[in-house]
Amino acid sequence: MKTEFIKIDYEKPLSAQIERAAEIIAAGGLVAFPTETVYGLGGNALDADAAQHIYAAKGRPSDNPLIVHIAKPSDAEKYAFAGELYDKLAKAFMPGPLTVVLPKRDIIPFSVTGGLDSVGIRCPGHPVARELIRKAGVPIAAPSANLSGRPSPTTAAHCVDDLDGRVDCIVDGGESEVGLESTIVKIMGDSLTVLRPGAITPEMLREICPNVSIDGGVFDKLPEGTAPLAPGMKYRHYAPRAKVYLIKDAGGEDFDRRVTEFLKEKLAEDPETGVLCFDEYAESLTGKNVLTFGKKDDEKAHSHLLFDRLRHFDETDATVIYATAGSTEGIGLALYNRMLKAAGYTVLNI
Ligand code: TXA
Numbered sequence: 415m416k417t418e419f420i421k422i423d424y425e426k427p428l429s430a431q432i433e434r435a436a437e438i439i440a441a442g443g444l445v446a447f448p449t450e451t452v453y454g455l456g457g458n459a460l461d462a463d464a465a466q467h468i469y470a471a472k473g474r475p476s477d478n479p480l481i482v483h484i485a486k487p488s489d490a491e492k493y494a495f496a497g498e499l500y501d502k503l504a505k506a507f508m509p510g511p512l513t514v515v516l517p518k519r520d521i522i523p524f525s526v527t528g529g530l531d532s533v534g535i536r537c538p539g540h541p542v543a544r545e546l547i548r549k550a551g552v553p554i555a556a557p558s559a560n561l562s563g564r565p566s567p568t569t570a571a572h573c574v575d576d577l578d579g580r581v582d583c584i585v586d587g588g589e590s591e592v593g594l595e596s597t598i599v600k601i602m603g604d605s606l607t608v609l610r611p612g613a614i615t616p617e618m619l620r621e622i623c624p625n626v627s628i629d630g631g632v633f634d635k636l637p638e639g640t641a642p643l644a645p646g647m648k649y650r651h652y653a654p655r656a657k658v659y660l661i662k663d664a665g666g667e668d669f670d671r672r673v674t675e676f677l678k679e680k681l682a683e684d685p686e687t688g689v690l691c692f693d694e695y696a697e698s699l700t701g702k703n704v705l706t707f708g709k710k711d712d713e714k715a716h717s718h719l720l721f722d723r724l725r726h727f728d729e730t731d732a733t734v735i736y737a738t739a740g741s742t743e744g745i746g747l748a749l750y751n752r753m754l755k756a757a758g759y760t761v762l763n764i
């Protein structure tokens with residue numbers, strides 16, 4: 415298949431630039447497109463065949479449900495049974511990086527929801543995504559636009575690496591601002607469960623709904639045989655080819671000094687060692703596979719850059735990567751969750 419490319423020029427009106435991509439979606443084809451979280455691989459969410467094509471293009475197991483993207487928050491009611499708490503969440507956080515799992519209506523095919531009776535609904539904030547959904551005239555089912563198991567794409571170049579020749583079109587709308595996938599919450603009566611943390615943090619959700627719990631799969635590996643509430647959370651994810659170790663503070667004084675000493679030792683043993691660390695640590699380290707992802711207190715930068723850096727390691731000879739983790743407050747929880755998965759849950763307390 416020959417993949418068409420569309421590069422968005424934000425100086426010009428979006429509508430005409432998006433027209434071709436919208437036509438492709440409406441005709442049952444697949445388009446990789448930018449959102450504020452990560453790039454999505456979109457198809458018509460009302461078309462069971464399009465969903466099958468998405469699974470095939472990604473090499474993804476078809477029991478892993480797709481998120482349905484809508485043009486405006488009130489459209490949720492067309493595809494799902496929304497309700498009062500949804501309305502409150504929509505008012506506070508939509509359009510934006512939040513997915514809400516709701517009981518589905520019959521119009522959404524089971525192939526989109528991986529056989530579940532529920533559907534994840536998201537109204538993205540990115541202008542290109544919204545214009546694409548509006549113009550296509552149908553909701554868009556879209557997982558992240560990576561090959562299954564690879565880090566989610568945050569640029570069109572990442573989509574090209576994974577999907578060139580496998581999809582009809584790739585729309586280049588620049589870098590995804592957030593860099594981590596949306597927060598997923600499931601509404602259960604008058605309480606919320608966070609299935610996947612993201613830029614809409616538990617602290618922010620608690621302002622709207624006092625009963626917010628966090629699914630066990632977010633912090634820890636689920637015991638063998640347990641089914642997570644979000645089926646996708648059970649798959650190996652975000653993983654570069656090298657073995658990743660996540661470095662955490664075991665407590666006590668002077669963590670910064672302990673980390674840099676540890677990393678220096680590892681680099682002395684093997685100069686190819688991969689390191690992903692805060693800018694401040696890198697100042698005293700030398701090694702060709704030492705990558706940084708922002709200053710220690712700049713969690714937005716860490717989130718924005720994490721997946722790009724993980725992908726970059728695949729182009730190096732590093733067989734082991736040591737990555738430094740920050741706090742689990744705010745968006746730090748989402749970052750920690752993705753790093754933990756990249757590390758296959760191996761944490762070094764030093
Ligand atoms: O930010 C995002 O959410 C991106 C962009 C493209 O919107 N999409 C994304 O999709 O990350 P994906 O398919 O890579 O991840 C969707 C996650 C999976 O873990 C899946 O199991 C979960 O959402 N999910 C979807 N529908 C669900 C449902 N009905 N119940 C529980 N979990 C669901």
Ligand code: MG
Nearest residue numbers: 557558559566
């Ligand atoms: Mg994904």
